[in-house]
Amino acid sequence: MRHLNVAVLLGDPRLPYAYAVDGRFGHEELEAVERLREALGQLPDYRFSYLDDHAALIDDLRALPPDLVLNFCDTGFRNDWELERDIPxxxxxxxxxxxxxxxxxxxxxxxxxxxxxxxAGQGIAVPNETYVELAADPVVLPSIYPCLIKPNSSGGSFGITRDCVVHDAQEAEAGRTARGG
Structure with missing residues (x-):
């Protein structure tokens, strides 16, 4: 019986990763990959390869195309989150x-x-929201406090920190200034 060749595509631990606490993959991320390897290693009839060297990624995929890729690379190409869509x-x-x-x-x-x-268009309850254009002049800040000021263009909770919760216009303005708006 032929084995299915599956490539597991991951972020590149050799490169900086801006969304990690220390700007690099840490012990937890590396441990998760080891646990993944152990779990997938238990599956019969599959051959797994692990692709995490983004400098060689394109050449590796072209040289030995797998039957399937498990795309676990949510860090983006070369760990650049803006290039996440470039992987698929x-x-x-x-x-x-x-x-x-x-x-x-x-x-x-x-x-x-x-x-x-x-x-909201599907009838799902969503919180009140105001889009704040930080580059606008004048900036129109939220009118209801406390509120959460978060980036619009990012996945999951990227860019959301404890400092995103503001209790009044003064805190909102301080956060806007700190974010470069």
Whole structure:
């Protein structure tokens, strides 16, 4: 019986990663990969390879295309979160089937205002929201406090910290200034 060749695509631990606490992959991330290797190693009829060297990624995929890619690379190409959608785009260009969201889905779901509008349009309860354009002059700050000021274009909780909770206009303005708005 032929084994299914599966490539597990991961972030690159050799490169900086701005969203990690110390700007690099830490012990927890590396431990998670080891546990993944152990778990997948228990599956019969599959051969797993692990691709985490982004400098060689394109060449590796072209030289030995896998039957399937488990796309666990949510860090983006070269650990650049803005290039997260480029990973599935690359796999599509190379004609390699993969798991996870396609490039368009990643693009749409990283726009929090759009996701909120789509959810509200489907009757899903969503919190009140005001879009604040930090580059506008004058900046129109939220009118209801306390509130959470978060970046619009990022996935998951990226960019959300304890400092995003503000209790009045003065804290909102201080946060806007700290974020470069």
């Amino acid at each position: 785009a690359l796999l599509e260009i190379l004609g390699i089937p993969y798991t996870g969201a396609d490039p368009m889905s990643i693009s749409l779901t990283t726009d929090k205002a759009l996701v909120r509008a789509l959810a």
